């Protein structure tokens with residue numbers, strides 16, 4: 001069942017990143033307190049990397065037990081290991097290399113020079129197997145129940161590497177698929193599908209800047225998920241849109257600002 005989106009609008013993208021980082025610390029600490037460990041799905045892109053950099057700079061980051069955190073990715077650019085355009089490379093630079101994570105719990109998506117070679121569909125299938133193994137029988141599903149899954153929203157309303165009208169956004173069965181011919185470079189990518197995204201407890205959509213304003217307005221105004229993939233991203237218990245004022249500037253008045261009491 002879809003959860004109605006909640007909107008939080010911050011003054012600018014720096015404050016948005018800092019507030020989202022504070023929110024993420026709290027979610028991880030709470031999950032570790034109640035379940036022993038936490039699982040988070042990272043996003044690439046400017047806002048995702050901005051959040052990780054803000055988390056790296058937050059003194060409260062030490063409240064997290066980094067050794068009991070599983071990290072997954074929502075999508076990846078299918079490029080060789082270490083390529084500066086890979087989402088995992090950028091995440092390592094922004095945060096991961098500066099905190100004591102358990103390397104076995106950092107579940108990067110496959111690279112184009114990895115065990116599956118240049119076959120992106122085989123790489124996607126391998127990541128789906130990793131997720132299913134981590135889900136275990138108690139999860140009743142093919143992916144773990146992620147605590148928080150973050151998604152940057154592209155100016156065309158894409159999330160992860162689910163682009164409008166491409167086959168990946170229509171996928172209803174598999175949890176991870178290869179993407180061919182993405183309109184944003186590089187054209188070959190690996191992505192979670194909408195069913196996998198919807199397994200998360202909380203889905204957070206991040207959008208900052210004027211170039212995201214139209215996408216946010218479209219996705220939040222009842223668009224279909226095939227035309228506007230961000231509209232189809234929601235969590236089991238919460239769907240949160242974290243915006244800055246510029247990205248919120250074209251939202252219908254009925255959505256933002258919230259009506260005063």
Ligand SMILES: O=C1O[C@H](COP(=O)(O)O)[C@@H](O)[C@H](O)[C@H]1O
Nearest residue numbers: 043044045046047152153154160
């Ligand atoms: O290519 C990608 O783009 C989106 C959005 O990135 P942004 O820089 O426009 O915020 C990102 O969420 C995705 O992970 C990434 O692969």
